[in-house]
Amino acid sequence: MRGCRTRTLPFFLILIISMTAAELPAAPIADYRPALVPFIGEGGKVLAATRRFLRGAEARFLVLDPERFAFREMDSQAVLAAPPAPDGAWRETPFARALARHTSPPFPLQNNGLREAERPVPGFFLTADLCPSGRPLDRVLFAELAALPLKKPLPVALALSGRWVRQHPEDFAWLKGQAAAETIAVTWVNHSLTHPYDPAAPAERNFLLGPGIDFQAEVLGLERLLVEEGLLPSPFFRFPGLVSNQRLVEELASLNLVPVGSNAWLAKGERPRPGSIILVHANGNEPEGIRLLREFFTRQRETFRQRDAVLLPLREAFGQP
Numbered sequence: 001m002r003g004c005r006t007r008t009l010p011f012f013l014i015l016i017i018s019m020t021a022a023e024l025p026a027a028p029i030a031d032y033r034p035a036l037v038p039f040i041g042e043g044g045k046v047l048a049a050t051r052r053f054l055r056g057a058e059a060r061f062l063v064l065d066p067e068r069f070a071f072r073e074m075d076s077q078a079v080l081a082a083p084p085a086p087d088g089a090w091r092e093t094p095f096a097r098a099l100a101r102h103t104s105p106p107f108p109l110q111n112n113g114l115r116e117a118e119r120p121v122p123g124f125f126l127t128a129d130l131c132p133s134g135r136p137l138d139r140v141l142f143a144e145l146a147a148l149p150l151k152k153p154l155p156v157a158l159a160l161s162g163r164w165v166r167q168h169p170e171d172f173a174w175l176k177g178q179a180a181a182e183t184i185a186v187t188w189v190n191h192s193l194t195h196p197y198d199p200a201a202p203a204e205r206n207f208l209l210g211p212g213i214d215f216q217a218e219v220l221g222l223e224r225l226l227v228e229e230g231l232l233p234s235p236f237f238r239f240p241g242l243v244s245n246q247r248l249v250e251e252l253a254s255l256n257l258v259p260v261g262s263n264a265w266l267a268k269g270e271r272p273r274p275g276s277i278i279l280v281h282a283n284g285n286e287p288e289g290i291r292l293l294r295e296f297f298t299r300q301r302e303t304f305r306q307r308d309a310v311l312l313p314l315r316e317a318f319g320q321p
């Protein structure tokens with residue numbers, strides 16, 4: 001009898017588990033924390049777990065691929081059972097080197113971090129910020145993207161704030177739907193949980209430099225929201241207002257996130273050139289930026305059609321050895 005059960009149960013067990021997994025709501029995320037566990041993954045590649053958390057009762061890690069600048073979620077047992085990376089191996093990876101380059105002095109108050117591609121690239125990087133806003137998502141931007149003579153999904157980096165998600169659950173669901181339908185390929189950039197802003201305060205005491213801000217909670221809170229929504233964060237952060245100082249940048253480095261600025265904030269009159277990180281706001285607060293983006297797309301239409309230039313995912317902006 002016992003032997004019979006061991007032969008027959010696994011099949012039914014698998015069936016039951018797969019049915020239950022499909023029907024149950026996603027398990028809640030808890031205990032979301034930074035980590036740094038470099039290890040040797042498949043093919044001898046150096047990887048590192050940089051976040052740990054509980055998904056229901058299961059211990060999980062977010063594991064960063066330092067060549068693709070992308071996360072995957074892994075069971076903690078698989079990470080902890082892997083051979084540890086040799087001393088210093090993580091620091092020599094393309095990601096760790098890029099992080100060091102973009103978080104070292106000087107520490108300008110405005111626009112610190114990656115502002116354009118580090119190597120010649122045949123295209124542009126589109127970033128759109130979703131700061132808190134009373135207005136709905138500017139869907140015109142996505143209609144413009146979908147109309148481009150370029151192969152889908154179209155890469156776009158969306159700098160997401162948690163407060164915007166809470167204000168616009170339907171727009172957020174629509175964006176997730178666009179990504180799931182592979183109209184767009186979204187790099188979800190962390191733009192902080194609450195995106196504090198005081199219109200009366202000077203930059204040095206505004207945004208995440210305001211009084212009483214818990215920077216780590218702002219960073220990890222937004223990531224946790226993404227993970228709860230079934231999305232993978234990216235290892236990129238855009239400072240609200242593009243405002244930061246040495247303390248914030250060093251804290252960001254310790255959390256293994258690269259700051260991303262822009263050299264082509266369209267509404268400020270900056271014009272894109274190849275390799276530019278273009279900045280617009282998709283939160284309805286900057287129609288002038290969207291208008292200028294439409295003009296830019298119109299000017300580029302023929303180069304896009306000929307594939308002389310394309311839109312590129314943010315990870316391809318990094319390229320120094």
Ligand SMILES: [Zn+2]
Binds near residue numbers: 129241
């Ligand atoms: Zn913002």
